[in-house]
Amino acid sequence: MKTVILDGVTLNPGDNPWTPIEDLLPVTLYEKTEDEDIIQRSKDAEILLTNKTPLTKETLEQLPNLKYIGVLATGYDVVDIKAAAERDIPVTNTPGYANNAVPEHVFALIFECYRQVSLHSQQVKDGEWGKNGQFCFWSTSQRELGGKTIGIIGFGNTGNNVARIANGFGMNILAYAPRPKPMPSYDNFAYAPLKEVLEKSDIITLHCPLTEETKHIINEETLALMKPDAIIINTARGPLLDEPAVAKALNSGKLGGLAVDVVSEEPIAKDHPFLSTPNTFITPHLAWATVEARTALMQIAADNIQAFLDGTPQNVVNGVTGK
Incomplete structure (x- = not known):
């Protein structure tokens, strides 16, 4: 089956071979694909792999041979999964590959907010x-x-x-999950409604997918519920934040701090408000990018393709299993 990878450079910039996928099928690899090139590069593909290259309904309508879409990430908001389902095209993602990488980066950002290690190191070097x-x-x-x-x-x-990890640090943990989840075993954990989570937390960290329901889940109204010295961590998707509203809260002292690994438009625009807000820390969408996590992602993507070829698709996010 003709297999095309539209944007492979972030998953494998040179240290993470495509061998697990190439062992299954011949692959046409593009390091990056601009919007105007998507259809030309994808038009003959039966299997299409994307990380952040968007696959809209209009694009999918022009890909008559397409049988499978694999997202090289956990978040799959770059694909119109409803349009894919209407054509019986399964869309899969790669959950679980960054079980250590992203949570560890969350705490790196929290410590930067709470201790500002890099600032103090530089001040020592500057003679302060x-x-x-x-x-x-x-x-x-x-x-x-x-x-x-x-x-x-x-x-x-x-x-x-x-x-x-928070439990290991002796923190109290509140979690908001709109669908039922198992209860962790430690005593300092509770599920709570979103309003209670926002009102009681010293640190808010976002780990929900980007959907119509979660877009701008942090906005002027929800910010008003938070403690004025609270900090927000976002390693998920930029549009979970109403960025102008968050910037306004930071500038007015109604929010204690912000640390993000993602923004709504990437790479970040030169005039993005977070570049000038106080108590703000930004990393360039690298929370997921440890060698260990990218190696695991590659294998999960290959396993997903193998499962599709075997007629038993796994990690399907749009309900198309072919069963």
Whole structure:
């Protein structure tokens, strides 16, 4: 089956061979595909793999041979899954590959907000510690995690692993999950309605998919429910935040801090409001990108293709299983 990868460079910039997939099928690989090239590159594909290259209804209508779409990520908002389902095309994602990578990055961002290690390291190098004349020196308030409440919005694999780490730090954990989930075994955990999670949490971290229901889940109204010194962590999808509203809250002192690995338009625009808001930390969509996680993602993607070829698709996100 003709297989096309539309944007492979982030998954394999040179250190993560395509061998698991190439062992199954011949592959045509593109490191990156601009919007105007999607149809030309995809028109003969039976299997199409994408990471962030969008596959809209209009695009899918022009791909008559397409039988399978594999998303090289957990989030699948780049594909019109309803349009794919109407043509009986299964769409799969790759859950679970970043069970360590993303939760660890969440806490790297939390520690940056709470301790600002990089700032203090640079100040030492700039001579500020020496000028201070004391055996210790700090220029920002230092906070610890023990006893703080972390609010987790979305409780799939990533949210669950964030909770596991938070438990190790002695935090209280509130989670909002619109669909029933198993209850973790530790005592300092509770599910709660979204309003309660927002009101009681010192740290809010987002781990829900981007859907019509979750777009701008953090907005002017929900921000007003939060503690004024609370911080928001977003390693999921940029549009979960109403970014102008969040920027306004930061500038007015109604939000304590923000740390994001994602924004609505990537790469970030030069005039993005978060580039100038106080107590704001931004990383360039790299939470998922450890070598270990990308290697696992590659294998899951290959396993998904094999399952499709065997007639038993797995990790299907649009209900098309062929059964």
